[in-house]
Amino acid sequence: MPSDGDGAEDTVPSMLWGLDPLHGVFAKLYIKDILQLDNSQHVPGVFFYKTHPISKVDILGTIVQKREREKLFSFGVDDGTGVISCVLWKKRRPMEGPKPVASPTIGLNLQEQLSRITMLEQHTSQLELGDTVQVRGWLRDYRDQREISCTSLSKVADPVFTAQISRMLQLPHLYRTFYDQTFQLTTDSTEPNDQRVRILSLQRKIKQFLNQNGVKNFYQQELETINSLAFIAQQDPVSPCVQHPPQPSQEPLTSACASRQIHEGFQVAVGALQEEGVVFQKVAGPKELYLVTDEDKELRSLTLGVIRDDSRRPKYVDKGCPFLHILSCVQHGYSAGVNEATMQRVLDRLESDSQIVSTMERYYMAS
The missing domain is CATH 1.10.10.980 (CST, Suppressor of Cdc13 homolog, complex subunit STN1, N-terminal domain)
Structure with missing residues (x-):
C-alpha cells in the first residue's frame, strides 16, 4: 500500500482532520481505492486517501457473494474495480414472552412493530446475486480484511442503469475536484x-x-x-x-x-x-x-414520537418519515433552534439504541 497516510498524519494533526470536508461525509470512492486506503497509525477507524482522512464510504455495485450468519448478513459487492465485503448486522429481538396488549391510550402495538422489523430483515435477506445495491457505512479492518459495516444497504431497482451511469459520470468529477486535491489548512492573516x-x-x-x-x-x-x-x-x-x-x-x-x-x-x-x-x-x-443534545431526553422523546405517529400515515407507511419532515415537526413543536446537525445527531442516537430504523437514505420509521 502507498504511504500517503503516514505523511498526512505527520503534516496535519488529528485535531484538525475535522476541517477536511471529506472526514465527515460518506465518501464516494471506487472499491479498488477503498481496499488500498492507508490505516491511521494513531486513530482507529480512520483511513487515508492521499492526504484526506476518511471513515465512511458510499458505494454502488453488484452483489457477487452472499452469506447469512447468526448475527449478520455478509455481501460481497463489486463495482467493476474490485470487490469488498459489506456486513449488515441483524437487529436484536427481545426475548419471547407474553404477547403485548395494545394500549388505547398510548396507541403502540409492540407486536406490530416487531412484525415490521422482521419484514425488513426478510427484505434484506431476499437480496440475490446480481442485484444492484447502494451501500453506506463505516470502514473497518477485520482479520486483516477491509470491509464496510453498513448503516444502510438498499436494492436499486434500475432496469435502464440510470444510477450506474450517473455514478460513472459523478466519480471522475469528485476525484478531480476533491479527492485528488491536497488537504491544506488555509492561512488567514486576520486569524493565524x-x-x-x-x-x-x-x-x-x-x-x-x-x-x-x-x-x-x-x-x-x-x-x-x-x-x-x-x-x-x-x-x-x-x-x-x-x-x-x-x-x-x-x-x-x-x-x-x-x-x-x-x-x-x-x-x-x-x-x-x-x-x-x-x-x-x-x-x-x-x-x-x-x-x-445527547442529554436532552425531551428532544429525543419528541423526535421518537413524531416518527412513531407519522410513519403510520399512508404517505409515509412504506418508506418512513423523511428527514426534513421530522426536522420541521420538531422545530415547530419544540424549538426553532434545532438545526439539521442537531436533528441528525438525535436520529443517529435513536438508531444506535434500536428505537428507529432508517429504511433508506434519510428516511426513518419506528422499530
Whole structure:
C-alpha cells in the first residue's frame, strides 16, 4: 500500500482532520481505492486517501457473494474495480414472552412493530446475486480484511442503469475536484493558524468536559469560569493586547483584555459546537441557555414520537418519515433552534439504541 497516510498524519494533526470536508461525509470512492486506503497509525477507524482522512464510504455495485450468519448478513459487492465485503448486522429481538396488549391510550402495538422489523430483515435477506445495491457505512479492518459495516444497504431497482451511469459520470468529477486535491489548512492573516488550533483545542476540551461531567445545560459564562478551559482560550503572549510589558497602572486594562480574549474564544468554540449539533439553544442569544443534545431526553422523546405517529400515515407507511419532515415537526413543536446537525445527531442516537430504523437514505420509521 502507498504511504500517503503516514505523511498526512505527520503534516496535519488529528485535531484538525475535522476541517477536511471529506472526514465527515460518506465518501464516494471506487472499491479498488477503498481496499488500498492507508490505516491511521494513531486513530482507529480512520483511513487515508492521499492526504484526506476518511471513515465512511458510499458505494454502488453488484452483489457477487452472499452469506447469512447468526448475527449478520455478509455481501460481497463489486463495482467493476474490485470487490469488498459489506456486513449488515441483524437487529436484536427481545426475548419471547407474553404477547403485548395494545394500549388505547398510548396507541403502540409492540407486536406490530416487531412484525415490521422482521419484514425488513426478510427484505434484506431476499437480496440475490446480481442485484444492484447502494451501500453506506463505516470502514473497518477485520482479520486483516477491509470491509464496510453498513448503516444502510438498499436494492436499486434500475432496469435502464440510470444510477450506474450517473455514478460513472459523478466519480471522475469528485476525484478531480476533491479527492485528488491536497488537504491544506488555509492561512488567514486576520486569524493565524496557532489561534485556529487553540480554538479547535478548546472546542474538543469543552466536548470532553460536557461528556465527562454529564452536563445537561449551561451558560457560556459558566464555562468561562473553569480555569482549565479558560487557559486554552487565552491568546498567546505575543497577541496585540499584551505584546508590551504591562505597567502597574495598566493592570486593570490587561485583565480586561484577557477577559475579552477568553470570552471571544469561548464564543467561537461554542458556536462551532452548535453548528456541529453537539449543543443547541431554545432561545437564540449569546447569554441564553445552551442545551447538550445527547442529554436532552425531551428532544429525543419528541423526535421518537413524531416518527412513531407519522410513519403510520399512508404517505409515509412504506418508506418512513423523511428527514426534513421530522426536522420541521420538531422545530415547530419544540424549538426553532434545532438545526439539521442537531436533528441528525438525535436520529443517529435513536438508531444506535434500536428505537428507529432508517429504511433508506434519510428516511426513518419506528422499530
